[in-house]
Amino acid sequence: LAARLQGFGTTVFAEMSALAVATGSVNLGQGFPDYPGPPEVLDVARAAIGTAADQYPPGPGIPELRTAVAEHVRRFRGLDRDPGTEVLVTAGATEALSATLLALLETGDEVVLFEPMYDCYAAGIAMAGGVARPVPLHPPAPSSPTEPSGPWTFDPDDLRTAITARTKVLLLNTPHNPTGKVFTGAELALLAELAVANDLLVLADEVYEHLVFDGGQHLSIATFPGMAERTLVVGSAGKTFNVTGWKIGWICGPAPLVAAVRTAKQFLTYVNGGPFQPAVAAGLGLPDEYFAAAARDLQYRRDVLVQGLAAAGLPVISPAATYFATVDVRPVQPDGDGLAFCRTLPERAGVVAVPTVVFYAPEHAHLGRHLVRFAFCKSDAVLGEAVERLGRLA
Numbered sequence: 001l002a003a004r005l006q007g008f009g010t011t012v013f014a015e016m017s018a019l020a021v022a023t024g025s026v027n028l029g030q031g032f033p034d035y036p037g038p039p040e041v042l043d044v045a046r047a048a049i050g051t052a053a054d055q056y057p058p059g060p061g062i063p064e065l066r067t068a069v070a071e072h073v074r075r076f077r078g079l080d081r082d083p084g085t086e087v088l089v090t091a092g093a094t095e096a097l098s099a100t101l102l103a104l105l106e107t108g109d110e111v112v113l114f115e116p117m118y119d120c121y122a123a124g125i126a127m128a129g130g131v132a133r134p135v136p137l138h139p140p141a142p143s144s145p146t147e148p149s150g151p152w153t154f155d156p157d158d159l160r161t162a163i164t165a166r167t168k169v170l171l172l173n174t175p176h177n178p179t180g181k182v183f184t185g186a187e188l189a190l191l192a193e194l195a196v197a198n199d200l201l202v203l204a205d206e207v208y209e210h211l212v213f214d215g216g217q218h219l220s221i222a223t224f225p226g227m228a229e230r231t232l233v234v235g236s237a238g239k240t241f242n243v244t245g246w247k248i249g250w251i252c253g254p255a256p257l258v259a260a261v262r263t264a265k266q267f268l269t270y271v272n273g274g275p276f277q278p279a280v281a282a283g284l285g286l287p288d289e290y291f292a293a294a295a296r297d298l299q300y301r302r303d304v305l306v307q308g309l310a311a312a313g314l315p316v317i318s319p320a321a322t323y324f325a326t327v328d329v330r331p332v333q334p335d336g337d338g339l340a341f342c343r344t345l346p347e348r349a350g351v352v353a354v355p356t357v358v359f360y361a362p363e364h365a366h367l368g369r370h371l372v373r374f375a376f377c378k379s380d381a382v383l384g385e386a387v388e389r390l391g392r393l394a
């Protein structure tokens with residue numbers, strides 16, 4: 001393994017999903033829904049198989065999907081993006097992120113981002129020869145089952161200190177995995193101000209844009225003053241239409257930046273997901289009510305899991321968005337080791353979860369050592385079974 005990939009090994013999602021299969025545990029580790037996507041989307045993919053859609057689609061994605069992405073971003077964010085030059089279809093959000101980092105970073109360029117951070121960021125930055133500069137997010141006190149948790153917060157001075165003359169990119173994930181944090185307007189205004197002042201490019205991972213709870217609003221940093229011309233926004237069909245295995249993502253932003261990402265994508269996968277592209281185009285055109293209903297449905301699942309975790313004696317940080325809730329394991333794991341807790345949870349309770357520590361750089365591991373992430377994007381029967389099994393911990 002090349003030096004730049006030392007330490008990345010196997011992703012924890014693969015390890016934990018394999019552990020779930022091997023032990024017959026309920027898998028609340030990897031974040032994927034176990035219920036199907038909307039028939040309006042699935043039917044289009046079925047009908048496309050066996051047609052010309054099975055062959056290489058155009059490099060930037062089929063025009064129908066690029067237009068649908070541009071219309072979606074206009075409908076939900078009020079942004080004008082030209083489907084011809086400002087939208088690129090990618091192999092999931094993962095490729096959009098990696099291709100962008102490969103396209104933009106020179107060796108030694110720095111990327112400022114919040115920690116905990118989704119696992120592909122550190123690897124993507126390393127593969128591009130860049131350096132990650134994580135800024136810690138601080139957890140709120142766990143909530144009671146009836147009261148929402150406070151937000152995860154950061155110290156603006158930590159952010160200012162992390163930005164140096166070598167910083168090229170601010171990588172912002174909101175709504176945020178694994179914390180479920182939705183960055184507020186005031187936080188985004190500060191980030192935007194710093195991006196302009198330091199002439200940073202912003203890579204905004206908004207794959208959970210529609211999965212926001214309790215009437216909260218996702219705001220895109222691309223809509224803040226001075227941002228449209230320096231921000232690339234990443235989306236994913238996986239999260240919005242329950243089709244994580246399709247790996248259809250997209251990126252949109254100013255034409256020169258999208259062209260740069262396209263240059264890298266050409267030589268990573270060239271193109272991807274022929275028959276899925278028209279299906280995702282149909283999904284992006286669904287009425288507002290589809291997106292609102294998806295959030296309501298997931299909010300109900302969040303509440304089921306959060307109450308179950310609390311009943312099992314685990315202090316929970318209830319998320320404002322995403323697929324994931326966070327617990328503090330110390331009451332049931334006296335050494336406070338979340339990784340050890342996850343490795344023994346299949347034996348103790350027949351459930352698999354992901355230790356939050358894997359979302360931290362090794363030197364900051366102490367910050368997330370006692371935290372564990374549980375996914376709630378699961379059917380009623382699976383969540384019910386998980387909650388019952390977690391009761392064995394109490």
Ligand code: PMP
Pocket residue numbers: 031091092093094095118173176177205207235236237238244247248249
């Ligand atoms: N970004 C975040 C924050 C994610 O949680 C995920 C996957 N769950 C991705 C990107 C990757 O998305 P995709 O599966 O579309 O590559």
Ligand code: GLN
Pocket residue numbers: 011013014029030031032177
């Ligand atoms: N993003 C999903 C999660 O956070 C999993 C994606 C993956 O397995 N790489 O669980």
